[in-house]
Amino acid sequence: MSIRVDYRASLSLVGTVLKYLSVPLLLPVVVALVYGETLAPFLPTIAITLAVGLGLERLAPEPDIGSREGFLMVATTWIAVALVGTIPYLIEAHGIPLLVEPIHPGSTLGNPVNALFESMSGFTTTGATVLGSINVTDHTRGVMIWRQLTQWLGGMGIVVLAVAILPELSVGGAQLMDAEAPGPGIEKLTPKIAETARVLWGAYLAITVVEILLLYGLDLAGMAGPNMDAYNAVAHGLTTMPTGGFSPQARSIEAFSAAVQWVIIPFMVIAGTNFALIWQAIAGSPRELFDDTEFRGFLGVMAVLTAIVSGLLFTGGFASGVPEGATFDAAYLSETVATISGNLEPTVRHALFQTVSIVTTTGYASMDFDTWAPPAQYALLFAMFVGGSAGSTGGSIKVVRWIVVAKVLRRELFTTAHPEAVRPVRLGGTALDDRAIRGIMAFTLLYVVIFFLGALVLFLDVARAGVDFTVFEVISGTASTLGNVGPAFYRLGPMGGYIGFPNSSKLFMVALMWAGRLEIIPLLVCLMPEYWRR
């Protein structure tokens, strides 16, 4: 182990990531060409990311990465790509001095803080938005597909992070994910990571393409509703697999038909499933998927919450009036109640869609769930703390950690009654080692503590700025950004957004999204003085 952290090696790898980021930037270029739009937002972005990437790479031509360099690299990568991601937004709003006129000068993303929020929300696949108007007339189609693409690219990063990197770094019990014994660092495993990444990205791309084709097929068959077209099929295909939840439609998936909503549900489930298992299932052993403790728990928790929400909605569990901060009017509310209450298909569809969307931390909306009465809303708030599976693109605490926590608590009760007893905690037949258990207990508690403290910080900041939010709004907004879910409630609801927060609060939520996505610990590790010493 080196005496000091070799930050050059870390930054060199970040440079490699930035260099490769220039390739997918060709997608918005193609879209802009197809729709006859300006290329101004993208060509400078490609140039900058290439230049910065190649520059950083030169810091250490053959980077030697130990575990401490791994933490720095992971933490830095997301902020670096998020910064690059702001460039198209800023150019769309401001143009380029002396060269290009502003394209949409009224864009809310002209504010650099908003641009960073939207970009970090994209690359962390959170899906919280500060766009004022969500459509392809107040923004170019190229910029709107870039917004979708940030999530798809973020998802690619997360798959590798979750399946290959965090387990090597033993973050919060993530070593459970690793089939092999944890090693001292990731340097010798780079070939393995590269191989893993190739395989998983292939599956990720293939499933994305299947979803796009299905959505577009529904459109061709006239079953997708008037708003679906090839553009929207691609746009939503790009944000499902990363459990992202961005949509170029202001009304999210409510803009489409019931058939589209039914089709998207299984893709959200896949996106919230361990990718290594998905790949095994594709490669021919689907049994392992259904034998997996976490997958069964993941399906189970969604089934229970769907049943609860269905029961509540079917029996008329809607708001009795338009609440403060709601983004709907009395007409929408009464139509919603008339359509859903007492009707089985819409009840089950919306209950299942919203439950799956929040548990997997996708964040799509098939309806404005701010019309729901508090009990069903609380069920969604509760779901925000469940999270997807480990090794998926889902955020939050994750199902496997809750399973281990439940088993540890069960053991604690047992050993309290029988202090002489020794009882290992088993998962899928193997006894977990103490180090992994400690990591999981610590991570889960850390997550909850940051949630409670984060809401306090956010409240102090909005009070300082003189902006009014309710306790429910701030609590749910904190849970949603930290858990990379996206929407919260009322002003922050699925048809609302985070634009009402002061800039300082938005920057704090950028940090929450960033921390949540990296499973918190890598970020905090880099903030410890001891990390830099020794």
Added chain:
Amino acid sequence: MSIRVDYRASLSLVGTVLKYLSVPLLLPVVVALVYGETLAPFLPTIAITLAVGLGLERLAPEPDIGSREGFLMVATTWIAVALVGTIPYLIEAHGIPLLVEPIHPGSTLGNPVNALFESMSGFTTTGATVLGSINVTDHTRGVMIWRQLTQWLGGMGIVVLAVAILPELSVGGAQLMDAEAPGPGIEKLTPKIAETARVLWGAYLAITVVEILLLYGLDLAGMAGPNMDAYNAVAHGLTTMPTGGFSPQARSIEAFSAAVQWVIIPFMVIAGTNFALIWQAIAGSPRELFDDTEFRGFLGVMAVLTAIVSGLLFTGGFASGVPEGATFDAAYLSETVATISGNLEPTVRHALFQTVSIVTTTGYASMDFDTWAPPAQYALLFAMFVGGSAGSTGGSIKVVRWIVVAKVLRRELFTTAHPEAVRPVRLGGTALDDRAIRGIMAFTLLYVVIFFLGALVLFLDVARAGVDFTVFEVISGTASTLGNVGPAFYRLGPMGGYIGFPNSSKLFMVALMWAGRLEIIPLLVCLMPEYWRR
């Protein structure tokens, strides 16, 4: 260790507790005599508790108590005394068939579920109320002093539970509280427990008397406001030391002068402090108190939260209008804002009073804090999870556990960056053993899980009953009953109450108060099948 749980031994000890309960029942008898009221609510209660107590004692004349019997005894004691505690309430409302006419037939405590809620709220020193009208005209002074006395007696039980019994049972890391090595059971320690109890109860009684005399002294000096008299001095003396919070005044401590509020603050602080340290300080070594890590943390967290709330209130952090469910009108709100906002003494007094009241889980109110804007309200909700010190009558998670959690999380970050490092967690100079650390981590997480799940259960029940509560109300009500705090927000606010819940929800909250008071684990241990086998 016995093959089966010796439930007779446990119940025999519960019988002893019930037998002794007949003695303090003489206080309401004396009060009723002084005010010329009927003795009907109390004489049958004395007879019943004596008869049941003596009967249970005969189940095992010389009970041999191991740790498993200890759990059963602890869990059963609180429900047994709570049941006895309902008798005066029920007799007041219904009389005694053929013998005594109803005294106050309109009492809400005529509903047995309400009576049980109020009694459990008393003996667990929670202070949540389902009284419809809180005064001494709709209830007798005898019954109202019984309500206060349930908290004082509950506090006596908790002092012994927290300092002597839970540490022996190694509940949730409570062994930290124990100066000696944990033994296999509590049977051989009964003499020690009896001795400890005598000493601590002496201090508890002495401090209670001092507070009563101070409050009555303020009244004699004409400085306590028109509502103070000997009766109220005694009534509030009985509910401060147990961090209880019941008051015979509908407006709680707002009914009295600023001087009374200032006097009560230090007594709440004492009540939230480790009783063993308080006793040592009285016995001549106050240094140990101020050297204690937990006591410093306890003062620190109250100082920070007071500063935050003071800043918010001083700068006008009040509601902009009367919110739904609030128990105040526009006139009260505007008068409150005019009195507090921008005025130093009232700001600091109310901020300090409410913060101390909630952190210590006392639950008194010096004002209706539902007039506060959401940021300051959230600070109180946050405070509900802090709790008093271990070894105090305070509820919730408790400061020492948070200190250990913080140190464990710090260590987790360190060992994540330096996997080869071994670093003990120290508290007050001694390294904690792994068993205690595991207990604390498990307890804290269990508490949070029960909070999240409890709110879900409560929401399903109110939805089933067709009663409307907001997310903030149900969340805060769950936190407040589980943490034995008492008041929550709006309908459940300091000037409101829990009467609007359906009976089933009230019974669930009885379980929450019971579980919270026993530090959850003893109750769950008794529910495990393995507890009864082997």
